[in-house]
Amino acid sequence: xxxxxxxxxxxxxxxxxxxxxxxxxxxxxxxxxxxxxxxxxxxxxxxxxxxxxxxxxxxxxxxxxxxxxxxxxxxxxxxxxxxxxxxxxxxxxxxxxxxxxxxxxxxxxxxxxxxxxxxxxxxxxxxxxxxxxxxxxxxxxxxxxxxxxxxxxxxxxxxxxxxxxxxxxxxxxxxxxxxxxxxxxxxxxxxxxxxxxxxxxxxxxxxxxxxxxxxxxxxxxxxxxxxxxxxxxxxxxxxxxxxxxxxxxxxxxxxxxxxxxxxxxxxxxxxxxxxxxxxxxxxxxxxxxxxxxxxxxxxxxxxxxxxxxxxxxxxxxxxxxxxxxxxxxxxxxxxxxxxxxxxxxxxxxxxxxxxxxxxxxxxxxxxxxxxxxxxxxxxxxxxxxxxxxxxxxxxxxxxxxxxxxxxxxxxxxxxxxxxxxxxxxxxxxxxxxxxxxxxxxxxxxxxxxxxxxxxxxxxxxxxxxxxxxxxxxxxxxxxxxxxxxxxxxxxxxxxxxxxxxxxxxxxxxxxxxxxxxxxxxxxxxxxxxxxxxxxxxxx
Amino acid sequence: xxxxxxxxxxxxxxxxxxxxxxxxxxxxxxxxxxxxxxxxxxxxxxxxxxxxxxxxxxxxxxxxxxxxxxxxxxxxxxxxxxxxxxxxxxxxxxxxxxxxxxxxxxxxxxxxxxxxxxxxxxxxxxxxxxxxxxxxxxxxxxxxxxxxxxxxxxxxxxxxxxxxxxxxxxxxxxxxxxxxxxxxxxxxxxxxxxxxxxxxxxxxxxxxxxxxxxxxxxxxxxxxxxxxxxxxxxxxxxxxxxxxxxxxxxxxxxxxxxxxxxxxxxxxxxxxxxxxxxxxxxxxxxxxxxxxxxxxxxxxxxxxxxxxxxxxxxxxx
Numbered sequence: 001x002x003x004x005x006x007x008x009x010x011x012x013x014x015x016x017x018x019x020x021x022x023x024x025x026x027x028x029x030x031x032x033x034x035x036x037x038x039x040x041x042x043x044x045x046x047x048x049x050x051x052x053x054x055x056x057x058x059x060x061x062x063x064x065x066x067x068x069x070x071x072x073x074x075x076x077x078x079x080x081x082x083x084x085x086x087x088x089x090x091x092x093x094x095x096x097x098x099x100x101x102x103x104x105x106x107x108x109x110x111x112x113x114x115x116x117x118x119x120x121x122x123x124x125x126x127x128x129x130x131x132x133x134x135x136x137x138x139x140x141x142x143x144x145x146x147x148x149x150x151x152x153x154x155x156x157x158x159x160x161x162x163x164x165x166x167x168x169x170x171x172x173x174x175x176x177x178x179x180x181x182x183x184x185x186x187x188x189x190x191x192x193x194x195x196x197x198x199x200x201x202x203x204x205x206x207x208x209x210x211x212x213x214x215x216x217x218x219x220x221x222x223x224x225x226x227x228x229x230x231x232x233x234x235x236x237x238x239x240x241x242x243x244x245x246x247x248x249x250x251x252x253x254x255x256x257x258x259x260x261x262x263x264x265x266x267x268x269x270x271x272x273x274x275x276x277x278x279x280x281x282x283x284x285x286x287x288x289x290x291x292x293x294x295x296x297x298x299x300x301x302x303x304x305x306x307x308x309x310x311x312x313x314x315x316x317x318x319x320x321x322x323x324x325x326x327x328x329x330x331x332x333x334x335x336x337x338x339x340x341x342x343x344x345x346x347x348x349x350x351x352x353x354x355x356x357x358x359x360x361x362x363x364x365x366x367x368x369x370x371x372x373x374x375x376x377x378x379x380x381x382x383x384x385x386x387x388x389x390x391x392x393x394x395x396x397x398x399x400x401x402x403x404x405x406x407x408x409x410x411x412x413x414x415x416x417x418x419x420x421x422x423x424x425x426x427x428x429x430x431x432x433x434x435x436x437x438x439x440x441x442x443x444x445x446x447x448x449x450x451x452x453x454x455x456x457x458x459x460x461x462x463x464x465x466x467x468x469x470x471x472x473x474x475x476x477x478x479x480x481x482x483x484x485x486x487x488x489x490x491x492x493x494x495x496x497x498x499x500x501x502x503x504x505x506x507x508x509x510x511x512x513x514x515x516x517x518x519x520x521x522x523x524x525x526x527x528x529x530x531x532x533x534x535x536x537x538x539x
Numbered sequence: 540x541x542x543x544x545x546x547x548x549x550x551x552x553x554x555x556x557x558x559x560x561x562x563x564x565x566x567x568x569x570x571x572x573x574x575x576x577x578x579x580x581x582x583x584x585x586x587x588x589x590x591x592x593x594x595x596x597x598x599x600x601x602x603x604x605x606x607x608x609x610x611x612x613x614x615x616x617x618x619x620x621x622x623x624x625x626x627x628x629x630x631x632x633x634x635x636x637x638x639x640x641x642x643x644x645x646x647x648x649x650x651x652x653x654x655x656x657x658x659x660x661x662x663x664x665x666x667x668x669x670x671x672x673x674x675x676x677x678x679x680x681x682x683x684x685x686x687x688x689x690x691x692x693x694x695x696x697x698x699x700x701x702x703x704x705x706x707x708x709x710x711x712x713x714x715x716x717x718x719x720x721x722x723x724x725x726x727x728x729x730x731x732x733x734x735x736x737x738x739x740x741x742x743x744x745x746x747x748x749x750x751x752x753x754x755x756x757x758x759x760x761x762x763x764x765x766x767x768x769x770x771x772x773x774x775x776x777x778x779x780x781x782x783x784x785x786x787x788x789x790x791x792x793x794x795x796x797x798x799x800x801x802x803x804x805x806x807x808x809x810x811x812x813x814x815x816x817x818x819x820x821x822x823x824x825x826x827x828x829x830x831x832x833x834x835x836x837x838x839x840x841x842x843x844x845x846x847x848x849x850x851x852x853x854x855x856x
Contacts, residue, residue, distance in 0.1 A: 045814050047620050055578075131589025133578045186622045205621065205631055206806035206814065207705050230704060232804040233813075236687055241702045244695045403571010403819060410575065450584055 036537040037226040038515065040526060041238045041247040045206050045231040050189040051173035052125050055133040057429075061229060061251070061526040065211055066108075067173030067194030068219075070099060070118060072531045075521040078327065078432035083219075083531055084113065084174055084195075094156070094472075101150040105218045107176045108199045115152040119144040120177035122154065130185075197222040197529035206231060222529045223517075223536035242267060242510045248537065249515060251526060253508040255316040267510050270520040273318065273326035274507040277437055278377065278427040280369075280384060280500035281456045285417040288361045293351050295497045298423070299341035300348035302387040308503045311379050316508050320501040322489045323437045327522035329478065330434040330485035339494045340501070348391045366394040370408060371425035373399050380502060381425050395423070409455040416449050418457070425502070426455060432522065434485045435471050442492050443467050458498045463488045514538040544844060551836050558832050559825075563604050566821050573819035577619065594619065594821075607825050618823045620815070625826035629808065634711045636807035639799065640792040642714065642723060643730035644785070651735045652781075655742025660769060662747065670739060677736030682795050683802040686729035690803070693725060700724055703804040726803040730795045734788055741784050745777035752776075779849050786842030793831050 042061060048054040051063045072083040085099040105113040122144035125132045142155040173194065180188050192200050197219070198211035211227045230247060232238040239257050241247045243264070253261065253269065261267045282289040282298075289295065308319045318326060321336035355361040369385050371377040381397040388395040400408070409426070411418045430436030440446050443464050446454035470484035492498040507524040517533045528535045574590040595603055610616025611625060618628045651674075658670035694702035705713050706722035713719030749755065750773050758768045796809035808827060815823035846853045 045810075047818070128583075128585040128589070131586045131593070133586050135586055136583045139583075189622055204705075204806065205628070206810050207804075230804065232703060233810075234683075234802050234804065237690065237703050237802055237804055240687070240690050240695050244698065244702050246694070246702050246704075401571060402817075403569070403573070403576050406575050407571055448584075450587070 032223055032516070032534065032536040033539050034221070034223050034536065035225050036223075036539065037228060038224050038249070038528070038535065038537055039228045039230060039247045041241055041250040042229055042231045043235060043238065043250075043252045044233060046203070046209060046229070048189055049192040049200070049203070049209075050175070050185060051194075052121065052130075052132055052134065052175060053185065053189065057524060058231075058251070062192075062200075062209055062211070063173050063194075064196070064525055064530070065198040065227060065528055066192050066196045066200050067175070068105065068113075068196050068530075070172050070174060073432065073521070073523070075519055075527065075532050078522060081531055084118070095158075096153050096155045098147065098151060098153045101152065102218070103150055105195050106216060107179070107195045108193045108214060109176065109179060111176050111178065113174060113176070113195050114149045115146045116149075117174050117177045118152045119146045120180070121172070121175050124175075124180075197534075198224075198227055201226075217529070219531065220529065220534050223534050224528070227528060239510075242512070245512060248512045249518065249526065250510045251524070253316075253510045255312055255508075257510075258315045258508060261510050266513055268513055270509050270511055270518075271316075272507045272520050272522050272524075274429065274505045274524055275325045275327060275432060275436075275522050276427060276429040276505045277320055277323050277325060277441070278317075278380075278425070278502040278505065279320070279323075280380065280502060281424050281426055282499060283418050283422050283424075284456050284458045284498070286419060286422075288355055288365070289422040291355065291360055292497055294355055294360070295500075296341055297348040297351035297355070297391075298384070298388065298393075299497060299500050300344040300351070301391045301393075302384055303343040304340075304500065304502070307380060307383045310383075311376050312503070312506075316506045317376070317503040318506060320504050322493055322501060323441060324434045324485070324489070325437070325504045325522070328432060328434055330482040330489070332486040332489055335486075336489065336493055336501075339490075341497065345387075345391055352392050361393075364394075366396070367422045368396050368398045369423045369425065370398050370400055370405060370421055372405055373401060374427075377425045377427070384423070384425075384500075411449050413449055424455065427505075428453075434482075435467070438463075438485055438488055438492075439467050439471065442488070442498060456499060458492070458496070460491060460496060460498075463491050463496075466491075540844075540847065544840075547840050547843065551840060554836060555829070555833060559604075559608060559829060562825055562828050563600075563607065566825060567600065567603075569819075571819060573619075573821060576819045607822065610822070611826055611829065616822050616826065618815075618820055618826075620818045620820045621823070625822050628811065628823060629826055629830055631711075632806060632808050632811050634708075635705060635713070635805060636793075636796050636800070636809060638712055638714050638723060639726055639730060639796060639805060639807060640789075642727040643792065643795070644734060644788065646727055646731040647734035647738055648785070650731075651738035652742050655739040656746060656769070656774065658739070658743040659746035659750065667743075670743070674736040674739045677732045677739075680732060682729050682733060682798045685732050686725060686799055686802040689725045689729060705804075705806055726799050726805050729803070730792065730799045733795060734791060737788070737791075738781065738784065741781055742777065745780050746773060749773045749777045779846065782845060782849055783842050786838045786845070789838040790831075790835050793834070 040061065042058050044056065044058040046059055046062065047056055048059050049062050049066070051067055054060065054063055068084045070084050071080040071088070073079070074081045084101055084105060086102045088097055088099045090097050099118070101115060101118065107113060122138065122141060124130055125134050126138045126141050128135065140156050142157045145153045145155060147153050176193055179193050183191070190203065195218070197214055197217045199214045201210040201212050203209045207230070209229045213222045213225055232241065235252065235254050238247070238250050239253070242250050242261070245266070258269055261269050282295050284290045305319055308317060311317060321333055321340050322331060324331045352361060369381040371381045378397065378399045385395040385397045408421055409424060428437060428441055430440070440453040442454060442458055444459040445464070447457040447459060466484045466488040470481045473480065493501065507520055507522065509520050511518055514537050516536050518535045519533060521527065527533060574587050574594060574596060577590050578587045591597060595606060607616060614624050614626055616625045617623070618625050621628045654670045658667045661667050690702045693700040701722050704722055705719065707716040707718040709715035709719070713723050755768060755773055758772045793809070796807055797812055799805065800807045800809035801813055811823065812827050815827065
């Protein structure tokens with residue numbers, strides 16, 4: 001699944017004019033062994049290694065190791081912490097953020113990392129001519145301007161002041177300007193040169209990518225000699241490799257294997273609530289799904305708590321009551337849970353009958369629940385379809401490959417109302433700010449033919465206003481923003497019943513016990529050496 | 540013979556041309572906008588447009604078709620998701636599938652021919668029942684399941700073979716290094732299981748058919764030793780259908796490679812097909828399909844020509 005990695009820096013920077021200063025250093029790990037090879041099993045094949053065009057969480061593993069981000073994330077709090085930028089300052093009017101860079105950082109080819117490289121990285125991504133798939137993460141950015149060799153200012157578009165998401169995503173990893181221009185994007189993508197802890201050595205397509213220690217890494221001396229990333233798309237094979245010791249870390253562990261590995265003394269199962277949201281969506285553009293009574297009756301037709309438990313057995317997924325994942329703030333979980341629609345078949349049938357009598361549900365109404373080929377979402381769709389059938393709605397499930405599914409949900413100029421669908425099951429993953437979820441999935445701005453993220457085309461001007469205000473209000477602290485997001489969610493989920501909240505996925509990785517100082521974070525990244533840790537393995 | 544070979548090559552070219560048209564039509568009618576899939580969720584309309592232009596999706600169909608065909612032959616056709624020419628992508632993976640397929644085939648022949656022979660010679664004996672039962676199991680067991688079982692037994696429980704992957708290579712080949720050869724064993728055994736079963740059954744059936752012929756009785760009446768009768772007279776004549784079948788197994792090997800390579804993380808053409816279809820990399824799908832079809836057709840041609848050598852009664856002139 002693709003991941004939106006937009007991150008809002010001003011979560012921690014909204015005290016305007018305040019200069020954030022922090023030491024960029026990594027504490028020494030007592031007893032750490034220097035040397036050895038770490039092998040990481042990855043559940044998908046790699047596609048890109050250039051952070052500017054990389055658009056997959058799996059490619060992000062390589063980018064994390066080879067490149068340095070402008071700012072990093074604290075794995076526990078998800079707050080931005082210094083990395084290439086040692087400090088930053090938000091303008092009083094919120095129109096820009098100035099980043100002060102660490103000096104002495106060198107790319108793997110020996111070139112100095114300067115403000116020119118930072119500005120080039122961002123300006124390349126936002127230039128439409130380059131067609132970067134990450135451009136949408138920087139919709140708010142006007143331009144990156146070089147102030148001096150080690151100072152760069154990022155200007156926000158006027159409508160987005162002081163919005164600044166995306167800075168912490170892997171696509172904000174700094175690339176060397178001169179080298180990129182010399183090599184061209186395609187050659188650079190195959191031979192990436194960053195400033196990160198590990199240098200790229202070789203990429204044998206579909207087999208492995210090898211990295212080796214960057215002896216001159218500016219932040220810390222990396223503990224590992226070598227890292228091998230092995231794409232193993234078959235999860236059963238990957239679990240056998242973990243058990244046999246052929247790989248040290250698996251980036252994904254299926255629910256059915258969790259208990260087995262929890263009992264294995266050689267493997268540690270690490271779990272963190274992820275920044276994801278999966279839901280049953282409704283088409284708000286035409287009847288009957290645009291009628292809130294229909295949506296509520298669908299909600300009353302099934303016991304979502306029981307469905308989610310049966311799918312995940314309480315191991316790798318947790319029930320969602322709002323869009324904001326458990327790892328984030330502005331969850332309002334208690335209120336939303338208390339006001340969530342409960343299963344009530346009798347009332348559901350009564351509402352469906354009323355709607356049929358009013359002609360809102362046509363005679364011989366049949367509907368199809370569309371979902372991707374993901375077994376969990378197929379299962380959720382099937383549970384809903386079965387329950388709807390019991391309540392008099394003829395519903396079928398149609399899992400689709402990504403291509404036809406996006407064609408359907410993105411709609412077309414010829415069919416902007418999406419007449420072909422009423423109900424779908426989809427998911428979203430974002431960065432560590434509620435805006436990354438609420439803005440993309442529930443605002444009118446994102447209901448656009450051909451590129452919608454708000455597939456339902458749910459539109460409520462009050463929700464739009466609250467979300468915009470939360471994202472751009474100068475002087476707001478987190479508590480003020482939280483209040484706005486909470487209100488927006490209450491309108492969307494309790495009043496409008498915009499969709500049926502499903503589940504948040506729990507990131508689950510398996511790590512051999514020979515691996516130390518490795519901590520899974522909510523983003524599901526594989527961070528091996530940086531401001532927060534320096535992984536090492538037993539001899 | 541020469542005239543026949545030329546005729547067959549010309550036929551092959553016509554078939555390939557028809558195949559390219561068919562594949563192009565399939566690619567174009569396949570649902571899903573490749574640009575949208577490549578751009579991913581949340582991509583801006585501008586990004587999607589840039590990719591559409593890069594892919595040339597707005598060009599007339601005949602222009603798109605010609606770009607694919609000419610690009611394949613002049614090496615200019617780029618694999619969108621691999622950022623390399625399509626042929627480079629295919630050739631990079633070819634050794635992996637070739638060595639897997641060849642070893643799988645050799646393994647199957649080494650086991651299946653003696654098994655089929657013995658089964659035919661000792662017809663209706665416990666040995667015969669054993670071989671036919673094993674062959675039935677071999678055909679019935681899914682390749683991916685067998686691969687998983689082999690990985691669990693030899694990789695996890697016994698720790699005598701690596702679980703998956705290709706290991707070390709020399710000049711692009713795994714079988715040239717000890718580590719690489721050890722990695723090759725499980726996938727090739729898994730892939731050979733179906734071929735083994737098919738060939739054993741065919742050898743048995745063919746031998747039984749031949750052994751009913753009068754010339755076998757004649758050979759025995761002449762006082763020849765039984766081993767000479769079986770090997771020189773019976774087996775040689777039973778070989779023709781077997782050779783045909785082996786030639787036609789190129790298709791089975793490619794099909795089996797898709798499952799075997801995906802299960803055992805073997806970086807060959809089978810995995811390339813799956814990855815490219817999922818990513819809607821039309822150039823690679825087109826190139827690989829054409830490559831596989833060409834291999835298949837050449838193997839057919841080769842088998843037809845080989846007939847004349849194996850069976851002197853067959854002539855093409």
